[in-house]
Amino acid sequence: MTGESGAAQLRIDRLLVYLRFARTRSAADALIAARAVRRNRQHVLRGSEAARIGDVLTLAVGSTVRVIQLVKLPVRRGSPTEALSHYREVDGDTLDPKGQNAIGASPVPGAGPGDPEDIW
Secondary structure: OOOOOOOEEEEHHHHHHHOOOOOOOHHHHHHHOOOOEOOOOOOOOOEEEEEEEOOOEEEEEEEEEEEEEEOOOHHHHOHHHHHHHEEEEHHHHOOOOOOOOOOOOOOOOOOOOHHHHHHH
């Protein structure tokens, strides 16, 4: 749980399980592979990436997007109430100064407004 730099950290796939956003590490890896998880505005590419206290995670879960900030790192998967004590929900009024954005569709290169690629 502590990396080479001495700062507390946890694998992001394990963190998603401990915080009850995924039931298993395989399910967490599927979320990551679907590009449904961002850490500090960057897509998470591997489940082995480290999450630290203070990181902002953006998760596309079901039909909703949740933005959370890690307050402390869990040591195990506990009850839902215990999981809630490890993060806080971030709403639009309290986003970081750099403008942490929710997950949205990435722009299609070369597509202008009104192009067929813009239509879902």
